[in-house]
Amino acid sequence: MAVSFRRLLLIVNGILIFTAFVITLIFAVAFTYPAGLKVFGKFYTSTYMNIGSSRANRAIDALQDGNTRKAFALLSSWEDYREGDRYFALKRNVALALARNLEASGAYQESADVIAPFVEEDDRDLVSFIVWANAAMELEDLKEDAAARITDYWARFPASQNLTELYFRKVYAWDDPAHARRLVDSHGYLNTAVGRGWELFWATDKGFSPNSRKQLEFDLTGSKMTTTIELPKGVLKLRLDAPPGQKLQISDLKIHLQNDPSKAVAENSFAFNMISSEGGVLKTSGGNDPFIVIDTSELASESPDPMTLVISMDVENVFSAWLRKRVEAL
Secondary structure, eight states: OHHHHHHHHHHHHHHHHHHHHHHHHHHHHHHHOHHHHHHHHHHHHHHHHHHHHHHHHHHHHHHTTTOOHHHHHHHHHTTTOOBTBTTHHHHHHHHHHHHHHHHHTTOHHHHHHHHHHHHHHOTTOHHHHHHHHHHHTTSHHHHHHHHHHHHHHHHHOTTBHHHHHHIIIIISOTTOHHHHHHHHHHHTHHHHGGGSSOEEEEESTTOOOTTSEEEOOOEEETTEEEEEEEOOTTOOEEEEEOOTTBOEEEEEEEEEETTEEEEEOOGGGEEEESEEEETTEEEEOSOSSOEEEEEOHHHHHHOOSOOEEEEEEEEEEHHHHHHHHHHHTO
């Protein structure tokens, strides 16, 4: 018995020594060869994402053969992933594909149930909301709530073509010309739609946070949009979120200190997501999360107190022309 205990003790000690050696080696490599550790980290992340992408693609491909089991099983195993997690976008893609598949087969309740968590997760996710609303409008117990939410979403993002089509198709009929014209006119659609649905995030040294954001209200003069916002001290970056699901053309974007217009953000301080830049014109393509990241570190260094910034730009709504023609054709 004593011999067995001694052997067990030796094994345990050996494991502890080996573990300590591995940890020491990792720290030694991290401090001695940080670039090598960074490469390893990228390799690990890439491998991890490739595995997830492969699983998601197999589940989506199976839907084409009428097999929903893989998608349901994958969503169940990924249930705990939330926005910000690496697999969340993959999870959302699977859920969208599954929800659309279920809706097409007439399984409206299941379709709504699958996509509802993503609508609750992000109230700017128009793609998920529209998929949910299409299914919910077919269900008696959800139809009234869906109609109310469609109306609310359209009031927030009226320049989204898909959302507007859903609004008129599900809530009001296109075959009522007088009502359609009255609705559009009373909403001030063609004049004010481009100024709605914009958000601004700001970050100090801790990065962007949902707690550091504000809905923007613009003053409109023709196609010129202007707003003023006071920011706390030490803001190093801004993220200007354009309305999702809209096709906009943005030009002459300027951001400067209110008390000194000569102190402005340089054009090379902008970085874009789901926004293209062509000949000085920024274009959103109707994506779900278009935004501009703006480096304000230089302005912050010149303005030790809380900054008051003026944001101005010319914005044209490509969709306005579509809606005008649609209403005039009634």
